[in-house]
Amino acid sequence: xxxxxxxxxxxxxxxxxxxxxxxxxxxxxxxxxxxxxxxxxxxxxxxxxxxxxxxxxxxxxxxxxxxxxxxxxxxxxxxxxxxxxxxxxxxxxxxxxxxxxxxxxxxxxxxxxxxxxxxxxxxxxxxxxxxxxxxxxxxxxxxxxxxxxxxxxxxxxxxxxxxxxxxxxxxxxxxxxxxxxxxxxxxxxxxxxxxxxxxxxxxxxxxxxxxxxxxxxxxxxxxxxxxxxxxxxxxxxxx
Amino acid sequence: xxxxxxxxxxxxxxxxxxxxxxxxxxxxxxxxxxxxxxxxxxxxxxxxxxxxxxxxxxxxxxxxxxxxxxxxxxxxxxxxxxxxxxxxxxxxxxxxxxxxxxxxxxxxxxxxxxxxxxxxxxxxxxxxxxxxxxxxxxxxxx
Numbered sequence: 001x002x003x004x005x006x007x008x009x010x011x012x013x014x015x016x017x018x019x020x021x022x023x024x025x026x027x028x029x030x031x032x033x034x035x036x037x038x039x040x041x042x043x044x045x046x047x048x049x050x051x052x053x054x055x056x057x058x059x060x061x062x063x064x065x066x067x068x069x070x071x072x073x074x075x076x077x078x079x080x081x082x083x084x085x086x087x088x089x090x091x092x093x094x095x096x097x098x099x100x101x102x103x104x105x106x107x108x109x110x111x112x113x114x115x116x117x118x119x120x121x122x123x124x125x126x127x128x129x130x131x132x133x134x135x136x137x138x139x140x141x142x143x144x145x146x147x148x149x150x151x152x153x154x155x156x157x158x159x160x161x162x163x164x165x166x167x168x169x170x171x172x173x174x175x176x177x178x179x180x181x182x183x184x185x186x187x188x189x190x191x192x193x194x195x196x197x198x199x200x201x202x203x204x205x206x207x208x209x210x211x212x213x214x215x216x217x218x219x220x221x222x223x224x225x226x227x228x229x230x231x232x233x234x235x236x237x238x239x
Numbered sequence: 240x241x242x243x244x245x246x247x248x249x250x251x252x253x254x255x256x257x258x259x260x261x262x263x264x265x266x267x268x269x270x271x272x273x274x275x276x277x278x279x280x281x282x283x284x285x286x287x288x289x290x291x292x293x294x295x296x297x298x299x300x301x302x303x304x305x306x307x308x309x310x311x312x313x314x315x316x317x318x319x320x321x322x323x324x325x326x327x328x329x330x331x332x333x334x335x336x337x338x339x340x341x342x343x344x345x346x347x348x349x350x351x352x353x354x355x356x357x358x359x360x361x362x363x364x365x366x367x368x369x370x371x372x373x374x375x376x377x378x379x380x381x
Contacts, residue, residue: 005267006292010299011306013260013272013345018307018315020253026241026318032367032374033240043243045250050348052254053261057353060262070269077270078354 002072020049240378241318261350268292273346274300275337340366 014023021027022045030036030043069075261272270289277293308314321329337343340362342351347366351359 002268003291003295006264007295007299007302009260009263009267009272010296011303012256012263012299013274013296014300014303015306016253016256016258016260017300018253018303019256020250021243021246022250022253023304023315024243024317026320027243029374030240030243032370033378034371035375035379036240041240041242043245045243045246048247048250049254049257050344050352052251053258053349054254054353056255056258057261057349060258061265061350061353064262064266070265070267072267073269075269076265 005072016053020052021045022049241320243318257345257349258353261345261353264296265350271346271350272296273342273350275334275343276341276346279334279338336366 017023027043027045030041031046033042036042064070065076065078264270264272268289277296281290281293281297304314319326333343337346340347342348342359342362344363344366347356347359347362352363
């Protein structure tokens, strides 16, 4: 069944190539021949092929990747290296690693998901880091990891608010400039080399998800997590 | 060189078919329809048990012109001017480049761009520019 479906999919691809004219190398060459623009021999067809294909996949992928899993496979296999520059600045490859294998999504109940953040320097103890869990889950790498962990990619309320506590407050990065772009540089060197973090390390989301904490302590929505109640020091009281 | 006619509608429709194929592969098997990657993984090491599926995909690709032949009585037009040596060298370079660049027109150009991947955007821009430069040198540099 799966084999036959993939045969048909390949057939559709091949027919697309033929219908679009891309089975003829001369058309491809004439597209690449920008030197032929003055002479009028340039053939812009390939651009239309790309436009048609990208339009369909853009819509189609968006819908399909919201599903829990493919029709005939365990999970989605998406290139993850691509996502390093995406909106989750910390590098979803590592995030995926943490979510899927490490203790970030700890084994607590279905909604006992626990996430640790690689906090931005402008965050201080007592701040509440808020992020759009849906945006997070739309990241293919994250969604992939969640699926593999058997978790829903839609209902992640528990991921939405995390309080910055002593435990997850990184003293070392407190003085670096508050630019989220710099996040990737904050990942330790062994991460860059191996794509893995050896130390227990937190993550961050983009700064637009942050907001100041309210005066009342916000409970961390992580049942079963070891995250301590924030010790509100004078520094956070004075603000 | 051989003049070709500009076919915006046919190309758009054909492109949509290619997109449909990519979407279907993602829907069914959760994989990106990168033809170079699929073809490259027909060779060892076989790590994920997807060999038969990939072979079926490539078989479908190859079957498309056969189907066209059966339906219309003639094979789709192909114009190849290059000699055998150039074709072999070009094929090797294409294969090497697409594996090294981890994708080709379908993987980076269609699947990657539609996922808004900056890496794929860079790859697509670079290989299109390199192709244009190569054609320019081959055709106009004399």
